[in-house]
Amino acid sequence: MDSALSNEVAQDFSPFLKIYKDGRVERLSGTDVVPTSLDPQTGVECKDAVISAETGVSARLYIPKTKITTNSTKLPLLIYYHGGGFCMGSPFCAYYHNYLTTLVAEANVVAVSVDYRKAPENPLPLGYDDSWAALGWVQSHIEGQGPEEWLNSYADFERVFFAGDSAGANIAHHMAVRLGHEGLVGVNLKGIILVHPYFWGSEPIEGETDVVENRARAEAIWRFAYPTTSGADDLLINPGKDPKLSKLGAERVLVCVAEQDALRQRGWYYSDLLRKSEWGGNVEVVESKEEDHVFHLNNPVGDNAVALLMKIASFLNQDI
Template identity: 85%
Template sequence: MDASVSNEVAKDFSPFLKIYKDGRVERLSGTDIVPTSLDAQTGVASKDAVISPDTGVSARLYIPKTKITTNPTKLPLLVYFHGGGFCMGSPFCAYYHSYVTSLVAETNAVAVSVDYRKAPENPLPLGFDDSWAALNWVQSHFEGQGPEEWLNSYADFERVFFAGDSAGANIAHHMALRLGHEGLVGVKLKGIALVHPYFWGSEPIEGETHVVENRAKAEGIWRFACPSTIGADDPLINPGKDLKLAKLGADRVLVCVAEQDVLRQRGWYYSELLKKSEWGGAVEVVETKEEDHVFHLNNPTGENAVALLKKVASFINQDI
């Protein structure tokens, strides 16, 4: 193939990824792999596990090892879904490994960070199916008979939480919905924490940007990741169109939004939808001023990022 053709860009989703006309996918960040370890600063240990050899779905597990040795009590279980527009990122890259490590240290919880298959090579809804398969794998440990000893020994399945950022927050929401409909034996989902959730819709809502470029990009990423979608009013991206919303299988919901994020109003709108539904749980929204989308990953030691981490940890530890 002519080099000029192979280097011609078909779709440009910078700073996330580029798709070339020859079909090549170039991810612009989140492709690095950090090895598992015992983190000296936090005392958190990590290890990797294969969930499905057939699909390649896997996870990175975390435990607050230095605290477990002095306190044998079982700990809350956090299942985390990474963001990246359904197309990029992984539990193994530096910013997600660091974030989940810090969250485990702050909450004193056990965590499973899910590596679902990504679009466009694996278009949605495969990522949702992979995430549900991961939850079923996690559930297989609730009687202490699963393949991973960390989950058998330390995870409290009566105190389970889902969390995620951006596209991962969307996934966390849908996993809570599916749990509400289908259930997971032995699993009590106490809450979900959605950080800058990636929801959208065909029509602007009150207070939302009308900038054509922003709206086109927000919808374009969705259509790219899920080519079979009916559009921006697909219930998978627009919870306002989901007739099953009231079946959300969590007791509490924390929604975190950022003042300068184009998705800010969608987070507020989601909270209002829950309040107006027959769901019956408690929802809280926390807004960070003067910050943009997933700022906490880009500047994890900043004052606002630390405050956000502590808020998510407080949400998880609320019932302890």
């Protein structure tokens, strides 16, 4: 291979990743791995589990260990899907490990952070398939006979939540729709939390800033992750085109948007779609002023990030 060609960029999705003309993929962040441990500051312990040896899908599990030892009551179960444009990030990098540790401590929940396969090596819809397979693996614990003792002993399957940020929020939504449509015996999905969800469409919606660069970039990432997609109105990226939207299998939805995020209006639009559908649940939108996309991960100790964390924790404990 010509060395000059190997250094020539074919597609640049900075700050996510770069694709070189020789086919090499360079991920620009989220490639680090934080070891499993018991965090002394939060009292949260984590461990990793293989969901499928065949596909390589895995997860990182979290429990608020210091609270569990003093209270035998089972805790709400949070299934989390990380963001990164379907192409980068993992439950094991500091970005997501630190966030889940903090959220589990604040909300007092058990969490499963799913490591689905990523594009472009594993193009969509494989990430959705992996995410659904992870739910089947979680479901295998409802009788207390699954492979992971933490889920057998501590997870309350009557209080299950899905959550995610950006592309992960998109996945969380579709897992809730699929659950509502197909069912998942023994799993009672109380709510979903969509943080800065990555939804899109071929036409600008009311209130959406029609910036050519933003539109081109949002659609380019989608087509890159899903080469066989029908486009920006594919029902997987545009919930307004999904005839199964009203089948969403959760009672409550929390949509989190950021004022300066190019995807902000898509979150509001999604909430309107749900309200106008035959879904019948309760949807709430919380907007963080003067903030951009996934700001809470980039600056987790900022005032707005802390406020958002508290709001999500409250949502998870609303029925307790």
